Amino acid sequence: MQGNNTIILAKCLEEYKTSNEFHLADSDLFELFVITQITKQYDISQEDLEDSIVDGGQDGGIDSLLVMYNDDPIKSRDELGDMKITSSGQMLVFFVQSKTEKSFTESTLDKLLVSTPIIFDLSKKEDELLKRFNAALVDKIMLFRDMWVACAAKGASIKIGYYYACKSNENDVGKAFIDKVQQLKTVTAQSVAGSELSYLNLSSKQLFELFRSRVPEELKLTFKGTPLPITYTGGTIGYIGVVKLNDYQKFIFDDQGNVRESLFESNVRHFQGDVDVNKTIRTTLEKDLTRDFWWLNNGITIIASRAGHVGDSLTLKGVQIVNGLQTSFSIASYYKILEREERSILVKVIISEDKETIDKIISATNSQTAVSVYSLRATDDVQREIELYFEGKGYFYDRRKNYYRNKGKPIARIFSIQNAAQAINTIINRNPSTARARPTSLIKDGKLYSSIFDRGTNYQVYLNCCLIYQAVKKYVQTHFAEKANRQQASNFLYHITRIAVSVLLSKAYYSTGDVAGINVNLVPKNMSTVMELFENILTQYSAENPEANIINVAKSGKFDEFINQILKMKFTA
Secondary structure, rough: OOOOHHHHHHHHHHHHHOOOOOOOOHHHHHHHHHHHOHHHHHHOOHHHHOOEOOOOOOOOOOEEEEEEEOOOEEEOHEEEEOOOOOOOOEEEEEEEEEEEOOOHHHHHHHHHHHHHHOOOOOOOOHHHOOOOOHHHHHHHHHHHHHHHHHHHHHOOEEEEEEEEEOOOOOEEEEEEEHHHHHHHHHHHHHHOOOOOOEEEOOEEEHHHHHOOOOOEEEEEEEEOOEEEEEEOOOOOEEEEEEHHHHHHHHHEEEOOOOOOOEEEEEHHHHOOOOOOHHHHHHHHHHHHHOOOOOHHHHOOOEEEEEEEEEOOOEEEEEOEEEOOOHHHHHHHHHHHOOOOOEEEEEEEEOOOOHHHHHHHHHHHHHHOOOOHHHHHHOOOOHHHHHHHHHHHOOOEEEOOOOOOOOOOOHHHHHHHHHHHHHHHHOOOOOOOOHHHHHOOHHOOOOHHHHHHHOOOOOHHHHHHHHHHHHEEEEEEEEOOOOOOHHHHHHHHHHHHHHHHHHHHOOOOOOHHHHHHHHHHHHHHHHHHHHHHHHHHHHHHHHOOOOOOOOHHHHHHHHHHHHHHHHHHHHHOO
16 A cells, blocks of 8 residues: 555646656666755756766666766766866765655665675776776766766865665664665765765655755845835836845745856856855955945846845845855855854845846856856857747757746756757767767867858758757657666667658658658658668677777767768668
8 A cells, every 4th residue: 555655746746747748767767866856956968967876787886976076067078178176076976766666675785785886996997897887877887987087186075875765654774774775875984085974865755746846936135224215217126235144045045055057157156166256255255344244345246037026125036146156155154153243245136137238248247157068058049049939839948057948848848058059960960989988078169150050041941950959858768668778779769760760751861841851750750761771770880899898989079970971872772
């Protein structure tokens, strides 16, 4: 007989599936649900959540493995070269086990106990790991190791968390189970010296409570005196005033005493640690007690979609803190030391829902702040126009990370800049290996970016690229009975997508006009042909290149050329 908590969780899962228009098997849906709830406070993009899932044959008992630095996910090893790792930085690692069973089992922990010593053994190379684990997991292990070594060398902190989620009604485990948890922690502590470790069991009760915990739609900001309202032509209104530091701390902290990551626009999320500007802010906060803080600081800029003004308070909806992240996080750190405070900070609040206005404010207020390459591209005219085009077709283009997900739009209809760039580069540039191996280069490299996003292109091409890739991914997720086979196909999703376009058009080489004219609804009907062709190509390539392991094949431009040659012979014969 099911307990109340398990029944409630089932309803939560049903709502999660329906509202996001997911078409996933129950076990796959549960894995995605779990990693989403565990990382909710970090406001992680959908593709990063999905990318963390490594479940399948030879998964070592691990269903999701996520590596982050300073609260931002790292998707591939090619990102590491541009990262500035410092002693004040923090690496976060999530090892997640998601099981649909109705109880916590020791056998699930046993698999992890066997796998972790191998994962933490730096002497074991990629080829050796591939004999034991699937390619997706090995890719994440190598990423984890590279980050671990880099952070250890720089003295950055390392936090490793183990999470075991199942549909147990309560969090009931025995002494033997607890002993194995301690054994897991001991093995990890001995292997990753100096790391901070945590372990958490998540029963149905904890999972549905996480699911119900939403980012508040309204936040109250109390000023030190009545904020000054300012109007301007066109109806845009703003407020200026000073806020006591302790009241600002309450505004940016959640009930658990953590910074509300969702308040900060993704292009300025990074806290830079002990750089000079933050040292100055910290010194001012800690030592300059004779002068009001707002005299010595540029203050905070907030954008909100709506505001209710009563007395000395504003009730804000759709809050984005677009400037002042370094100050905000310095205040957050300061308040762990000192709680009583009379000083204030200058706060500007701009009320606007106009996307172009918001982009210009973000750009202007962050002109001297190190921002992510995605956010810099987000204000390009071509990106704004793509967003408008997608919305007109019933889809949502997430120029600003999680903008539409936070508005409750179905995840299945949302595409990010990164997601679109990978699909377009795969199909239009016929370059799936770069999409697979070096996704950030698609946005970072100016020449490559320009070859992907062109205002002269019919934007239906971009939408079709996203939809074709999505249809291929959906087919792979739902048409493989064996998870091991699904995992291998997932490693080559971009290559399969590239082949699918040629099959749909009966052409090895095609124009953007050809892609714009594709009926995306025909993708599922052709996927058996596509998969048979892909498997034959992969088998032939592997026979001719026996030295290449499965990860290297997926990331090889040589494999792209091999695909092109086979398709040329097939469709010109």
